[in-house]
Amino acid sequence: SKFKSGLTKTRNSVASKVNNLVKRYRKVDEEFFEELEDILIGADVGVTTVMDIVERLKDEARTRNIKDTEALREVIAEVLADMLTKSEEETSLKMNENGLTVYLFVGVNGVGKTTTIGKLANRFKNEGKKVLLAAGDTFRAGAIEQLEIWGERAGVDVIKHQEGSDPAAVVFDAVAAAKSRGVDILICDTAGRLQNKVNLMKELEKVKRVISRELPDAPHEVLLALDATTGQNALSQAKTFGEATDVTGIVLTKLDGTAKGGIVFAIRNELDLPVKLVTLGEGIDDIQPFDADAFVYGLFG
Ligand code: GDP
Numbered sequence: 430s431k432f433k434s435g436l437t438k439t440r441n442s443v444a445s446k447v448n449n450l451v452k453r454y455r456k457v458d459e460e461f462f463e464e465l466e467d468i469l470i471g472a473d474v475g476v477t478t479v480m481d482i483v484e485r486l487k488d489e490a491r492t493r494n495i496k497d498t499e500a501l502r503e504v505i506a507e508v509l510a511d512m513l514t515k516s517e518e519e520t521s522l523k524m525n526e527n528g529l530t531v532y533l534f535v536g537v538n539g540v541g542k543t544t545t546i547g548k549l550a551n552r553f554k555n556e557g558k559k560v561l562l563a564a565g566d567t568f569r570a571g572a573i574e575q576l577e578i579w580g581e582r583a584g585v586d587v588i589k590h591q592e593g594s595d596p597a598a599v600v601f602d603a604v605a606a607a608k609s610r611g612v613d614i615l616i617c618d619t620a621g622r623l624q625n626k627v628n629l630m631k632e633l634e635k636v637k638r639v640i641s642r643e644l645p646d647a648p649h650e651v652l653l654a655l656d657a658t659t660g661q662n663a664l665s666q667a668k669t670f671g672e673a674t675d676v677t678g679i680v681l682t683k684l685d686g687t688a689k690g691g692i693v694f695a696i697r698n699e700l701d702l703p704v705k706l707v708t709l710g711e712g713i714d715d716i717q718p719f720d721a722d723a724f725v726y727g728l729f730g
Pocket residue numbers: 536537538539540541542543544545621682683684685686708709710711715
């Protein structure tokens with residue numbers, strides 16, 4: 430139901446258009462598929478992905494001998510859910526069962542990285558875990574303070590240095606503090622300035638190296654935050670970050686703010702990275718583990 434309310438905008442654009450289409454065309458034919466393509470492209474599903482979806486739908490219609498659009502509507506939801514489904518293991522956040530788990534957050538400024546870290550910290554804290562945050566964005570003015578505000582809201586400590594200092598040093602200290610305090614989960618923020626891409630990517634690599642050196646197998650996840658409202662831009666950001674660091678999962682933010690939630694399908698299909706978390710509002714509780722069925726049901730149900 431969180432998905433359902435958070436996805437109102439996308440639902441209104443996609444589902445109601447599909448429903449209209451089904452009413453207007455009784456018979457499944459080429460024109461029906463063409464209009465369906467337009468609706469999905471309009472929802473930012475992405476051309477390549479739309480072609481894949483429609484191809485699969487045509488296959489299903491053929492093999493199951495579906496001639497009537499009403500019957501095909503069920504199959505549309507099925508195909509979309511299937512397209513998003515990764516195994517449970519792939520979509521849930523990896524955890525270190527024997528001690529400290531470290532998550533590294535990366536992403537462009539403004540996508541909602543800090544907010545998401547705060548929400549996630551709060552969630553783990555409520556599950557009874559001991560959480561620590563690392564203020565690894567030492568570049569953007571105000572970033573450290575903003576993370577501290579979220580730390581206060583969630584009731585977790587923040588390890589920080591001064592603005593302009595070396596983020597790798599912050600993260601080094603944070604891992605040491607996490608170990609000595611018996612922390613379960615350390616979440617590291619990082620800078621998101623893309624104006625100087627090469628420097629940023631070097632910085633992220635260094636941060637990651639420091640974490641791995643201090644704790645084998647860490648970071649357990651490198652989570653790339655992408656803003657759903659930026660549509661196809663999010664895909665190109667993912668490609669940029671993916672070239673520089675081993676991103677292990679996507680956090681898709683601001684799904685409540687867009688009618689183009691179809692971007693989820695493009696991300697899953699074109700990047701082959703699992704969407705692990707989605708955020709659906711500015712409040713501390715507006716974060717959800719990604720669940721393909723709930724998502725598609727939220728769109729069409
Ligand atoms: P950062 O620069 O990536 O750290 O981005 P911030 O965490 O500062 O967020 C940028 C803006 O997006 C803030 O105004 C947030 O309140 C807003 N925001 C973050 N997540 C969400 C979300 O899920 N939904 C909506 N509607 N706004 C969000």
